[in-house]
Amino acid sequence: MALFIAYPPCSTCQKARRWLQDAGIAFEERNIKTQPPTAGELAQWQKISGLALKKFFNTSGMLYRSLGLKDKLPDMGEQEQLELLASDGMLVKRPIVIQGDTVLVGFKPQQWDALKK
Numbered sequence: 800m801a802l803f804i805a806y807p808p809c810s811t812c813q814k815a816r817r818w819l820q821d822a823g824i825a826f827e828e829r830n831i832k833t834q835p836p837t838a839g840e841l842a843q844w845q846k847i848s849g850l851a852l853k854k855f856f857n858t859s860g861m862l863y864r865s866l867g868l869k870d871k872l873p874d875m876g877e878q879e880q881l882e883l884l885a886s887d888g889m890l891v892k893r894p895i896v897i898q899g900d901t902v903l904v905g906f907k908p909q910q911w912d913a914l915k916k
Contacts (some may be wrong), residue, residue: 814906
């Protein structure tokens with residue numbers, strides 16, 4: 800079963816949820832705001848995905864902008880970035896889906912097709 804991490808009011812997350820349902824993929828949903836990923840989970844997902852840690856940041860979010868993270872992230876260490884992401888789910892790019900050894904960040908239907916295999 801896949802783990803689907805989303806923010807319910809987010810329209811992109813709603814589209815992703817419908818996509819999973821239409822594809823017949825069983826998933827457990829977790830609210831990113833009330834149950835943000837831990838630093839350990841994020842580190843594991845980053846390793847599995849092969850993505851740069853900066854790809855896990857919600858760069859279009861108000862919190863990201865208000866904290867001025869665009870300028871601060873380059874000077875922060877990996878652990879510091881992980882702890883920052885874990886401190887508030889609204890800093891994390893969404894949705895995230897984890898299924899086996901696949902971790903996808905953001906909703907791109909072409910990439911999500913890999914979940915159907």
